[in-house]
Amino acid sequence: MRHILEKLYSKNSLTREELLYLLDKLEEDGRDYLYSLAYNTTLKTYGNRIFVRGLLEFTNYCKNNCKYCGLRRDNKKIERYRLSKEEILASLEEGNKLGYKTFVLQGGEDPYYTDEILIDIVKTIKSKYKDVAVTLSIGERSRGSYEKLYQAGVDRFLLRHETATKNLYHSLHEGMSLEKRMECLLNLKEIGYQVGAGFLVGLPGESKESLVDNLLFLKRLQPAMVGIGPLISHPDTPLRGFNNGSVETTLKMISLTRLLLPNALIPATTALNTLSKEGLERGILAGANVVMLNLSPVEIRRKYELYKNKEITDAHQIRKIEDRVKKVNFQVDMGRGDHIKYNRRVNNV
Numbered sequence: 001m002r003h004i005l006e007k008l009y010s011k012n013s014l015t016r017e018e019l020l021y022l023l024d025k026l027e028e029d030g031r032d033y034l035y036s037l038a039y040n041t042t043l044k045t046y047g048n049r050i051f052v053r054g055l056l057e058f059t060n061y062c063k064n065n066c067k068y069c070g071l072r073r074d075n076k077k078i079e080r081y082r083l084s085k086e087e088i089l090a091s092l093e094e095g096n097k098l099g100y101k102t103f104v105l106q107g108g109e110d111p112y113y114t115d116e117i118l119i120d121i122v123k124t125i126k127s128k129y130k131d132v133a134v135t136l137s138i139g140e141r142s143r144g145s146y147e148k149l150y151q152a153g154v155d156r157f158l159l160r161h162e163t164a165t166k167n168l169y170h171s172l173h174e175g176m177s178l179e180k181r182m183e184c185l186l187n188l189k190e191i192g193y194q195v196g197a198g199f200l201v202g203l204p205g206e207s208k209e210s211l212v213d214n215l216l217f218l219k220r221l222q223p224a225m226v227g228i229g230p231l232i233s234h235p236d237t238p239l240r241g242f243n244n245g246s247v248e249t250t251l252k253m254i255s256l257t258r259l260l261l262p263n264a265l266i267p268a269t270t271a272l273n274t275l276s277k278e279g280l281e282r283g284i285l286a287g288a289n290v291v292m293l294n295l296s297p298v299e300i301r302r303k304y305e306l307y308k309n310k311e312i313t314d315a316h317q318i319r320k321i322e323d324r325v326k327k328v329n330f331q332v333d334m335g336r337g338d339h340i341k342y343n344r345r346v347n348n349v
């Protein structure tokens with residue numbers, strides 16, 4: 001098994017059979033070796049820096065009905081909210097004062113936020129804060145919409161594929177299709193965004209084959225960012241009572257992704273931090289190099305409930321993050337933290 005890991009480390013590529021073999025055979029020994037190769041790869045590409053993003057969850061309305069998600073439209077127990085442009089700007093101003101250089105605006109798929117509304121918000125942000133990167137995470141839209149938002153100044157777009165296995169995808173996403181998801185990701189890439197994909201670990205029906213499907217899909221897509229988090233079952237969804245995803249499997253997937261895509265920006269996700277007290281440190285040791293801290297107004301945070309008991313780290317707690325990452329010989333980087341191959345474009349704003 002060691003020779004396969006070494007091949008992965010040197011070539012950043014493996015066949016389906018080799019990946020399946022690794023997932024079958026990775027016991028404790030091999031697992032620690034995998035983590036160390038991934039950690040070394042991060043050091044070679046981005047150094048010992050963890051990039052910090054300011055996350056604003058600006059709407060918890062969603063027209064979709066993903067079976068695992070607390071924001072799904074059939075969840076009538078959730079108290080819905082939307083932030084106005086003024087509320088969004090006030091939160092970002094707080095982030096700006098704290099030194100954040102990336103703002104991630106995340107929401108459910110909420111048709112209230114038309115292109116016109118979003119373009120106005122993005123243009124205002126980009127003209128106010130010249131050196132800040134704006135990331136959107138607002139789901140599937142038309143190619144035309146993605147183009148307009150890019151022209152308005154959006155730099156990055158997160159759209160997790162959740163699973164690259166067709167049957168599994170369709171069993172969890174009523175009224176949606178994997179083909180459409182992939183088309184959106186390709187459109188975003190072609191337009192010029194730094195694109196983020198990613199998947200959930202521990203979905204009902206998951207298999208080693210489906211995990212490998214995810215890894216091979218990521219290798220083909222070559223996204224700039226990859227978010228991988230364990231499923232956390234939510235009591236007000238059809239997956240209530242279902243087992244949570246495994247932290248160990250999530251860490252293995254982070255490591256394999258780091259080795260397949262050495263230049264990817266990979267967060268130690270909130271879900272990982274929720275299931276493991278040392279999720280941030282363990283994520284870094286397995287190959288992660290991004291963390292998102294919360295800029296949302298305090299009174300709405302608990303309402304953005306993708307899953308219960310979410311571990312929320314407030315954007316003000318940057319010192320705490322600094323102390324934690326020092327334990328694994330990392331330091332916080334408050335810069336934009338663009339993908340290594342990103343050519344900075346001239347904004348039209």
Ligand code: SF4
Pocket residue numbers: 062063064065066069070071072073107108109139
């Ligand atoms: S996962 Fe995203 S698209 Fe699906 S219900 Fe939740 S917020 Fe909506």
